[in-house]
Amino acid sequence: DIQMTQSPSSLSASVGDRVTITCRASQGINNWLAWYQQKPEKAPKSLIYDASSLHSGVPSRFSGSGSGTDFTLTISSLQPEDFATYYCQQYYDYPITFGQGTRLEIK
Amino acid sequence: EVQLVESGGGLVQPGGSLRLSCGTSGFIFSDHYMDWVRQAPGKGLEWVGRSRDKAHSYTTVYAASVQGRFTVSRDDSKNSLYLQMNSLKTEDTAVYYCGRRRQGSGRHAVDYWGQGTVFTVSS
Numbered sequence: 001d002i003q004m005t006q007s008p009s010s011l012s013a014s015v016g017d018r019v020t021i022t023c024r025a026s027q028g029i030n031n032w033l034a035w036y037q038q039k040p041e042k043a044p045k046s047l048i049y050d051a052s053s054l055h056s057g058v059p060s061r062f063s064g065s066g067s068g069t070d071f072t073l074t075i076s077s078l079q080p081e082d083f084a085t086y087y088c089q090q091y092y093d094y095p096i097t098f099g100q101g102t103r104l105e106i107k
Numbered sequence: 108e109v110q111l112v113e114s115g116g117g118l119v120q121p122g123g124s125l126r127l128s129c130g131t132s133g134f135i136f137s138d139h140y141m142d143w144v145r146q147a148p149g150k151g152l153e154w155v156g157r158s159r160d161k162a163h164s165y166t167t168v169y170a171a172s173v174q175g176r177f178t179v180s181r182d183d184s185k186n187s188l189y190l191q192m193n194s195l196k197t198e199d200t201a202v203y204y205c206g207r208r209r210q211g212s213g214r215h216a217v218d219y220w221g222q223g224t225v226f227t228v229s230s
Binding site: 036100101 | 142144151152153154157168169170171204206209214215216217218219220222223
């Protein structure tokens with residue numbers, strides 16, 4: 001199975017900060033990577049697919065980059081509604097696997 | 108508007124069975140692969156299984172943790188996805204989400220999710 005490792009596991013930041021979350025795959029996955037946002041007691045929400053393509057309706061302050069084994073999710077200027085848990089997911093091979101999540105908290 | 112609504116959650120004893128449903132609207136269901144993903148209490152997301160579309164003969168793929176116990180099926184005439192769960196274990200307790208994979212051949216991510224249904228295995 002392809003292991004997805006996110007860092008950091010948790011992060012404290014302030015409104016207006018620029019934040020970067022990293023996801024590393026245990027083997028190359030080309031650009032077959034997605035990012036999801038999840039708020040407490042809510043369903044995941046799709047943010048980015050194919051490593052860098054923004055899902056419809058997602059604000060442009062979110063961006064993704066990377067290919068192969070190393071990927072990043074960047075939020076250029078944190079807004080109050082961005083405080084949530086973020087997951088990366090590889091869909092290069094079965095079983096599809098998620099990272100363990102990065103919890104983004106208000107400083 | 109794309110909508111996915113899960114139902115069928117509840118409380119089941121270990122060793123029991125249950126079927127979850129995911130009703131959909133707002134898109135051509137038969138054109139999409141569909142996934143089940145679960146989240147145990149306080150844990151991260153875990154992919155459970157997938158139903159491919161009609162063009163790919165509705166074939167299914169499963170996570171090792173549920174292989175042989177869970178069955179993903181679909182009824183395109185009802186725009187619905189199902190998850191039949193047998194030989195249930197306490198570790199199957201989770202919120203179960205269905206997700207629609209982006210359309211097209213090749214590799215694609217899930218783009219829309221249901222709100223989830225809660226399912227508990229306990230004696």
